[in-house]
Amino acid sequence: MQKTSFWEDVYEVVKLIPKGRVTSYGAIAKYLGTGGSSRMVGWAMNAAHTLPDVPAHRVVNRSGLLTGKHHFKTPTLMAELLEAEGIKVVNDQVQNFERVLWDPMKEL
DSSP: OOOOOHHHHHHHHHTTSOTTOBEEHHHHHHHTTOTTOHHHHHHHHHTGGGOTTSOGGGEEOTTSBOTTGGGSSSTTHHHHHHHHTTOOEETTEETTHHHHBOOHHHHO
16 A cells, blocks of 8 residues: 555645635545644645645635635735635635535535
8 A cells, every 4th residue: 555645635635626615724634534733734735836736725724714825826816716716705705605615524
């Protein structure tokens, strides 16, 4: 059995988030069986912005805030990408967060 790194596991989950949906750092950590490692998921996402197949813009904090926006090429790009997928963002906050939240524990 081949071992993968935690970051690779995070990226594999993020690739499954459907367009028009978001998830949180904590939801990914919980799904991977490491519920206390939300920050590590965040660090993985900070490094993911150069990976074209990882939709990092779909990962937000537990309240729907775009806390990772500063790791994109421009501070508004994360919101722009989400809005292009039909997600409304106001003041860096995903609107109707509960409705667009994708929880891998329930969805996978």
